[in-house]
Amino acid sequence: MTKDVIALTPRMPDAWTVLAGLLSGGPDKLLDTTGEGAVVQLLDEQARPLVSVEAPLLVQVPGEAERLLGATPPRVPYWWTEARATTGVPDAEKLAGTFAARVAHLADGTAWPREATRSLAVVETAGITAAPTPAAAQPAVDVLTEKVAVVIMDRPVVAMTAWLSDAFRAAAESNRGLQIVTPAGTTLSPAVRGNLPGWPSRWVVQDERDGYYDGLTGAVLRWQEGMFATVVNPEGIEDDPRTPVASSYQEVSATGDLQLAVTFRAAHPADQRLVLGGALETVWRELTGEPPAGWGTAEPANLPWSPGRLTDLAYSRAPEPTWFVVVGSPERPGLATLKVTRTKSGVEEEVTLAFGYGPGEEPPLDALPRMAETLVTRHRLKSMLLQLRRARRDLAVPAYFEGPGVPLAFVLGAEEVRAIPDDRARRTPLSAEPVRLGPKARPAYYYPMPGDPSDLSGWAEFERLVRHLKGE
Known part of the structure; x- marks a missing residue:
């Protein structure tokens, strides 16, 4: 799994603070910018990204760090500086962790997750290189195939961050699906759930018993033909087209929520x-x-x-x-x-x-x-559904x-009611009478x-x- 590390600081990390963090790999590492200067990248000797750092974001809303990270931030307002380690690169996670730890130390804040950000020491990076990838222009994308872009995330809540939003956009523009891979126990923000397109996009959950499954449907998945796809007939039964459902997906207990x-x-x-x-x-x-x-x-x-x-x-x-x-x-x-x-x-x-x-x-x-x-x-109002x-x-x-x-x-607005001929909007087959809303001359209805x-x-x-x- 890749690691995202985040510094939460009461003061904005200035240029020298960010530079001190970026020197976590030693003074011989290369730097570059992307995303119109909004992302700084620490590069290997072949100019391939090891760590990507977002521009600091001033958070003026209480509860966001607790909701998305389970972390205790400084008092509002505070600065959120996020770094992402490149997948599959030895010690890239340590680089990202040291970056966040240095920024948090110099700007009097804290870093998340704590276990990844305990050291301020320079990480030995001699010989560390990132694999060539056609997705290098998109720091969020870990694997790119002809069919999908795959993003691997290890955080408590997958949120619609700026870089994940860019990944959604890039996948759509290239006619690919977006597949988000997470460990068990991770949840999605409703904002991500609402923006996740249909097939072949999906949320892929790692599972000890079934390998991988779709977090929204429970269908067991395997990597096949360049993407995660459903497993059909795992026992080779030709006349049984049913897709198996992961056991973890079915383990539900009532909470009263x-x-x-x-x-x-x-x-x-x-x-x-x-x-x-x-x-x-x-x-x-x-x-x-x-x-x-x-x-x-x-x-x-x-x-x-x-x-x-x-x-x-x-x-x-x-x-x-x-x-x-x-x-x-x-x-x-x-x-x-x-x-x-x-x-x-x-x-x-x-x-x-x-x-x-x-x-x-x-x-x-x-x-x-x-x-x-x-x-x-x-x-x-044109229409509204309440559930x-x-x-x-x-x-x-x-x-x-x-x-x-x-x-x-269900609520139908006045203009929509007016467009329905006769008295059909008022006289319905439902047992309960609709409630008229607004003036009698231009009614809307609450069903x-x-x-x-x-x-x-x-x-x-x-x-x-x-x-x-x-x-x-």
């Missing part, structure tokens, strides 16, 4: 006065009593919540879409992804959001209709089975459903509703 999931779209006319993120903030306030804590274009989310600054960034990147991650306070786990897209008619926001609740904590289901009405009347599921309070995606969510309600996480029949109700609204 719940997640309330909210997915919605809102569309706004193009207007210089438009401020984005208001709909998301409305949901957060209605369901938690407070606004989001922070946001960013990668994890860790490093900026305090500010719809104005978020809007400025989205406008500066238009007409290209912009993706954001938004997080809540440590006391009430919440995480959202927001995609802002310029359309022919204006600007569209697409939000996927979840809040976590432990045993004895009740999700605020009574607030959902009121929240929906606010989105309809103030934020031009409840039995899943971890901390929102991390584990490598074992978690049941699907069940629909609590309540049973919402029992132990009963999946709610999806049949949801399908009946959607087919009815489409006129099928």
Whole structure:
């Protein structure tokens, strides 16, 4: 496994501090930059990367180091400086660890993980070289084949870091899948889960009993034909096409944790006065009593919540879409992804959001209709799906089975209701009557459903509703 090492410091590592860290391999090592100067690399004699160092990031949001690393950082704000050791290179991990240890020592901070960052001594690097690789331009990619880019990670939570986001983008642009390989016990951030494309992309988990398996489906995997692929007929039974499921994936124990999931779209006319993120903030306030804590274009989310600054960034990147991650306070786990897209008619926001609740904590289901009405009347809601599921309070995606969510309600915005002929939006085949939202002249509708996480029949109700609204 490769190692990521991170220095968490109250002071920004200045140029001399970073240089002292980079001299962990001795003064004869070469240096280079990539990613428009945002990444510094320590090179071998053949100019191949041994360690890649990201530019320091100022984190102004509490709880991110605890959520993603299980580490105790300095008080907010603090600087997050990340280094990644190249796969398969002897002592590259020691180089990265010494770099982080030196930076933490000189900038009065700490380093993660502690076991990799205990020494400040120069690492003997004579004869150490990195293998040639066509992925050298992408420090995050460990193996590149014609079909996939493989990223090997050993950290408690696989987060949508800036360099992993670059790996997603590079794989897509080269028509490859992205496969993330982790040890057992690692979890995914919901931001990574939501961005992981379909086949052949997948999350590959190392397992003592089955070798490798897909962390999202449990399918046993093997490296074959240049990628990790499912194992079919491991016993050579020609008439049995079933794919075996890893034992570890099936070992689940009930915890009593719940997640309330909210997915919605809102569309706004193009207007210089438009401020984005208001709909998301409305949901957060209605369901938690407070606004989001922070946001960013990668994890860790490093900026305090500010719809104005978020809007400025989205406008500066238009007409290209912009993706954001938004997080809540440590006391009430919440995480959202927001995609802002310029359309022919204006600007569209697409939000996927979840809040976590432990045993004895009740999700605020009574607030959902009121929240929906606010989105309809103030934020031009197009549609929204509300779900409840039995899943971890901390929102991390584990490598074992978690049941699907069940629909609590579906909301259709006023413009969408207006586009449905006759009175079909109001008269549905569901047993419960829809709740009208907004003014009578331009109604939107809230369609309540049973919402029992132990009963999946709610999806049949949801399908009946959607087919009815489409006129099928």
